[in-house]
Amino acid sequence: MTAVLFDFSGTLFRIQSTESWLRAALKETGLALAEPELADTAKALEAAGALPGGADPVDLPEDLAGLWAVRDESAELHRAAYTGLSRRVPLPDPALHDVLYDRHKSPDAWSPYPDAAEVLRTLRERGIGVAVVSNIGWDLRPVFREHGLDAYVDAYVLSYEHGVQKPDPRLFSAACAELGADPRQVLMVGDSRAADGGAAALGCRVHFVDHLPVAQRPDALLPVLDLVG
Template sequence: MDAVLFDFSGTLFRIESAESWLRAALDETGTALPDAELRETAAALEAAGALPGGAPPESVPEELAGVWARRDESARLHRAAFTGLSRRVPLPAPGLYDALYERHMSPDAWSPYPDARRVLRALRERGVGVGVVSNIGWDLRPVFRAHGVDGYVDAYALSYEHGVQKPDPRLFSAACRALGADPGRTLMVGDSREADGGAVALGCRVRFVEHLPVAHRPDALLPVLDLV
């Protein structure tokens, strides 16, 4: 293999819990909420699918369906989709909706999977190009920098920067071009068969991992080293 492409959320990193996310936004805005109500509200936000990188929405309201389908094509659409979902849940202060969105972009909101650093470092040592291909509406590079793994990534192909989202092969193609890699000698690693499986159309091999909490998935990325 000349290169390995990785998805971001659910593959290399995992977002914090909905409760932690809400608590951080409450602290940021100086808003108080009793613990029982906080837990109830966090559960409602999670059911609404309002946490990017978290559980998908149980249902998408008709007025958001169009935005939701294209949410990763631009920063504007991404914010509109997720703040639209969060506004389905009553919150004690109007500023919390934007605070929640801002919080999920903070490096503190993300944790790398336990084996991510080891795998990325090993690929760098073997001279294998590494790219990150993500459906996202904001710049995730600061997350990689804050967690000390940006030095192992050679290229980023982010949907909102290209105006196209996975499974469209054009996003994987952009990553391969940036790496100077032959798609036929490139491996795509992700957690979504629908989105990340789109790399097959380009000729890439694909390996899937499960989108589990960090503590429940200690070594799912390690087999990548055997494949390359």
């Protein structure tokens, strides 16, 4: 293998919990909810699938189904999809829906998995090219910079910047091209078989990890170092 492509959310980083996300937005706006109501609201937001990088909607509203299917193809679609879902949940101020959306883009809303730095650093030391290939509607580069991982990434290929989303092979092809790598000598690492598995169409090898909380997944990325040889 000459290069490795990594998914972002659920692979290298994990978003904060829905309750922590809501608490941060309330603090930012100076709004408050009583503890029982806050817990219930967080559960409702999670069930709605309103937190990008969090759980998918338990029941996707029919009027948002078309938008949801293409949400990662542009920044506008991404915001519209997720704020559309959050607006299914009553909040103390309607403006809080946009505050919540903006909050999830903050570097401190994300935590790297415990072994991410070691794996990325080792790949760099071995001369293995690294790209982040993500279905996303905003620029995640500041997250990598803030957490000290940007120095180990050679390229970012983000769906909203290309107008296509995984599993479309064009996104993986763009990443391989940026790294100057033959797809047949590239490993794709991700948590979604439906999305990240699309790299196999180019001849890439694909390795999956589980999308778990950070504390429950301390070393799932380490096998990548053996897979690249």
